[in-house]
Amino acid sequence: MTESDCYLEALTVANIRNTFYFRQAHKQIAVSFSLADKVMEMRRTCSRLVSRKLVEKDTAEPFDVEESPPERWGEDMEVESAEDAKHVMAVVDGVTLVASVSLKVLQDGDIYSALLQIVQSLHDVLVSFPVSEAPLQRQIHLVCEAWWKKGLKEKEKFGRTAFLISLQKSFILKKPGAEIQRVWSLHDVLLSLDYTSEDNKQIIDLLSQCFHRPTYIRNDDGKRFLVFLFSWNMSFIWVIHGTIKNQLEFYSKAMTTLISEIYYRAWKKASGEFLEQIESSCIQDFMQCAVFLHRASPVHSKVRQILSYFHTRKGCHQVDKMLYNLYRPILWKALSAPNFEVRANATLLFTEAFPIHDPDQNNKNVDEDIQKQLDIAMGLLEDPHPTVRSNATLGVCKILAKCWELLPPTIITDFLKKLVMELATDTSSPDVRCSVFKCLSIVLDNSLSHPLLEKLLPTLKYSLHDNSEKVRTAFLDMLIKVKAVRAAKFWDVCNMDHLLARLSIDSHSVSKRIVDLLFKSFFPVNESEREWCCRCITLIQMNPKAARKFYQHVYRHTAPTNIIKLMLAIQRVLNSCIQTNFDLSEINDSNKENSAAEPVTLGKDIAVVSGLLEVVVILWRSVEKALKQNEEAQKYIFAKFGNVMAKYFQAFEDERCTVPLVQLASFMPPAVVPTFSCGVLSRLRRMDPGAVPTQYSQLLDCICSWGQASGVLELITDWLTEALPKNGEKAKTNRKVQIQDTLEARPDLALLYLEYLLSHTSTREKVLALDQRLLKQLQTVLGNWKSVLYTHLSSTADPKSFSVDTALKAFVFHGRLGAHLQHNYSEDRNYLLSLEHVAAWVAERVLPFLAKCTNDDGEDSMMESQLLAVQITESFLSVCRDVLLVGLGDETFKGQILHLCSLILLSEAGYLCIPAVLPVLKEVVESCVLKENTEAEENQEDPTTVILGVVANIFQKVIELLAHRLRKEPEEGKQLCQSAVPGLRDFLETAEAWDRAPLSGVFSTVFAVIIVEKRHFLQKITQPEEVITPGSIEDMPPLSRILLSVILTSSSVCRAFLTEVNSSLDSEAISCLNELAAVLHVLAVIKHTGQSKGNVKSAAISVQQQLHNHAVTSVDSRDIQRVIYESSVKTLNEILNL
Secondary structure (H helix, E strand, C coil), rough: HHHHHHHHHCCCCCCCCCCHHHHHHHHHCCCCHHHHHHHHHHHHHHHHHHHEEEEEEECCCCCCCCCCCHHHHHHHHHCCHHHHHHHHHHHHHHHHHHHHHHHHHCCCCCCCCHHHHHHHHHHHCCCCHHHHHHHHHHHHHHHHHHHHHHHHCCCHHHHHHHHHHHHHHHHHHCHHHHHHHHHHCCHHHHHHHCCCCCCHHHHHHHHHHHCHHHHHHHHHHHHHHHHHHHCHHHHHHHHHHHHHHHHHHHCCHHHHHHHHHHHHHHHHHHHHHHHHHHHHHHHHHHHHHHHCCCCCCCCHHHHHEEEEHHHHCCCHHHHHHHHHHCCCCCCHHCCCCHHHHHHHHHHHHHHCCCCCCCCCCCCCHHHHHHHHHHHHHHHHHHCHHHHHHHHHHHHHHHHHHCCCCCCCCCHHHHHHHHHHHHHCCCCCCHHHHHHHHHHHHHHHHHHHHHHHHHHHHHHHHHHHHHCCCHEEEEEEEHHHHHHCCCCHHHHHHHHHHHHHEEEEEECCHHHHHHHHHHHHHHHCCCCCCHHHHHHHHHHHHHHHHHHHHHHCHHCCCCCCHHHHHHHHHHHHHHHHHHHHHCCCCCCCCCCCCHHHCCCCCCHHHHHHHHHHHHHHHHHHHHHHHCCCCCHHHHHHHHHHHHHHHHHHHHHHHHHCHHHHHHHHHHHHCCCCCHHHHHCHHHHHHHCCCCHHHHHHHHHEEEEHCCCEEEEEHHHHHHHHHHHCCCCCCCCCCHHHHHHHCCCCCCCCHHHHHHHHHHHHHHHHHHHHCCCCCHHHHHHHHHHHHHHHHHHHHHHHCCCHHHHHHHHHHHHHHHHHHHHHHHHCCCCCCCHEEEEEHHHHEEEHHHHHHHCCCCCCCCEEEHHHHHHHHHHHHHHHHHHHHHHHCCCCHHHHHHHHHHHHHHHHHHHHCCCHHHHHHHHHHHHHHHHHHHHHHHHHCCCCCCCHHHHHHHHHHHHHHHHHHHHHHHHHHHHHHHHHHHHHHHHHHHHHHHHCCCCCCCCCCCCCHHHHHHHHHHHHHHCCCCCHHCCCCCCCCCHCCCCHHHHHHCCCCHHHHHHHHHHHHHHHCCCCCCCCHHHHHHHHHHHHHHHCEEEEEEHHHHHHHHHHHHHHHHHCCCCCCCHHHHHHHHHHHHHHHHHHCC
């Protein structure tokens, strides 16, 4: 029996399992059986029999697919064996394989009714396959696709299914490229679908989603498909355009370009009604959006980008015609619209699309249209609004750059004169001036503009000194462009002296650009090192400060190797100066761009030498990291400069030279400069007590950079120890540094040294890296100065004396040093504990002096000891604030400091410390808020909640004290309130972030104080004329005025305050007419500022609901309560705009 006979026999029901043998044989390469070949062989003789057998098998199979559909396979598998379930799938797989092969060999004229029946059966179960059978689903999918492509009967049905599955898969696959290609190959399927049918709604939704799928927009076949969709159905164009507009805000610039390409290709391919629809519904809609959208809209720039895609394709007859027709009803009206934003948007479109003309017109009409448009452009340069003028400047410059050859010379000259002579000096708007210089760079790209601009640009030289930094920056960018395109010599446009003068004083942004402009002039890397030195000396002679600025930026333009070469070249020059008695005339050569000064004589050389030394210092700093990475180069530099440093110190004794020399010495190890390094500490010891930082800062830097900070610290400790009052015989010391001289101790100078060391990062790191015992000893000595302070508190000594100021400063540094040590040695809290001990000392020894005493005349006066007590307390609170600010304070420390704040406020004159207490409260809250944001919400017993409760109580006490001082001493109270304003503002802004108990009570306190003060004011009114609704904060009582001014500085604080107002009104805490009137007065003040309109209105409605309960029926028009009621109603109506 032949293989064909065996195969036909296998198709019978009795031999159904033999079919699987042939299916497996077809799949195995080693077995020489090809199902396609056998079907082709049998095509003429028994193809009908094959199909009939397949149909019979499908009908007679015990595990028929229709009787056991896929959705029930999970249930069936619980009852039937797994082997039977696999058997069902194998049957479907075999039938699919035969159908697929049969389709491939099917030829015209063949009868395929039985095959159609098989494919229909497969199609019916396709959508119900489980995920585990994806390969089989794919095979049936391919059968449906092949059926569509063959164009057989019912192809629309199978094609639709194949298209839908491919479309769905293209959305879910990680690499959908192949599936998108298949979608494109099946795109003709859409032509057979009814757009209005409900059955196709799913496909339409998926098609619209394609336009916000980056995989489609980026893929070539995907773009072809999206372009095709514009020509599928007229109604669908609206859907596409709406989908894109909704997503446009989220597209990147690159994605927007691809969308623009799709629109352009769709427009170019369209014809008839589709073309009209795309132009009117899409392109013209974008034009309207580009004109009428706010410039701040995130969509505006994307819409302009799409239109720009069309503008760049001008020159094509079809594009020119379309732009002319679509812009005509929109653009010309918009250019003269009353709204400046509309005019500004239209200006950008108009100048970008210039010229907008009808290509079908004759040349004469085209010329007339273009002339009209040029007149319009000139008119836009004179628009009253600066934004329009700025946009017109950009547009005109683009027109000149693009159409220079086509425009008459007179028009070009008129435009440039308008820009250079008028708009570049537009005093009303720095934006316009800035725009001129930015846009002239566009014109410079056209080389034909250079001759004319070379004549005009020198008139702009004073723009370098414009009072707007962005204008100066734009001007310099233009000069850099002039230099790059060689349009003119930049020093002809702006004099070198002007550039150097501006370099010496201007910001980093401007200075950087000037250096970009001048770098090759003063550092010609292609010239010899000798020439570099000549240019350097010339620059120093022209402007020493500019020279320093110039070399600060040099590292950005050249390699460290060149910088080191310049340093060594300068060193050779300095060496020659020593040898030739400061005669620099040999190397003072002239150069083309920089005029050299006259030969330098001995009397003038010091300025140049000091300038050269400063340049070396600046250059060394810029390559310091590079030198550390190259040990050999570093050693070489150390050796070269180390050998001559002693001679430099001897020869250059002028202070202008010694400062940079000391800095140079600090870059090198002390062994390299032994003569200088051995005398630094001695110089610090002999420093005058009234020395300024510039005299000792360099020496301290040297000491620290050499790792000898311990010597300075011991000197400071010795001086502070010796200056303390001695109770007994002087203790012996074993420290290395001994004061051999007969000089007295200088505690003031010691504290100046300590202040410098702790205030600068580089020196502070060196000091804190020292042995902890040395640092702890210094802290102990600083702490001992408390006894000096107490002595002055308890005696009649003058608190302004030398030792009092020194003691107070030492007291502050004791706290600051403790904070630094706590940060460095955070494993324990010893240093926090020392601060807590100081807090206890302040409470025990200092606060008793915060009391009023009465003199013989019976009037209150402030004792000098009380003033000192306030200074001590404020100084300590300032240190505590800083400790909390940097996050060093733990719960115990916060508790101790808050306890101290409470004691301060309970003191008789504690109110004087309110400005110092408020920042502490703010930092405590800040630290608690940060902690709360990183942890889960705790219960009411948790330490954070307790601490914040204490803060709320202290704040309430602060407000009470302010109110009390205002009542008792109005003038003093006002000054106190003013000094407390910064602290109040910062505290309320921080408290607002907590937005729940216990800090919500802060705003309750503020609201209650304002209402009570205003109610008290209303109760004292005796005349109806005195009932006046406040028009501003100034019309409120003193404390209310202060508190409201603080509240209204922050919109978030204002919202929190109004939330508390609403809460109080809802809880009916406001119980009388005067209180409701007070609330309305507060709301009126807030309404006048325009803040939180919604919250103000909500509070006013709550007042309205309660106000009618207090209606006054008295007929006496002079009854105060009636007047207050009527005034309240009137105020309420004004707030609610009734």
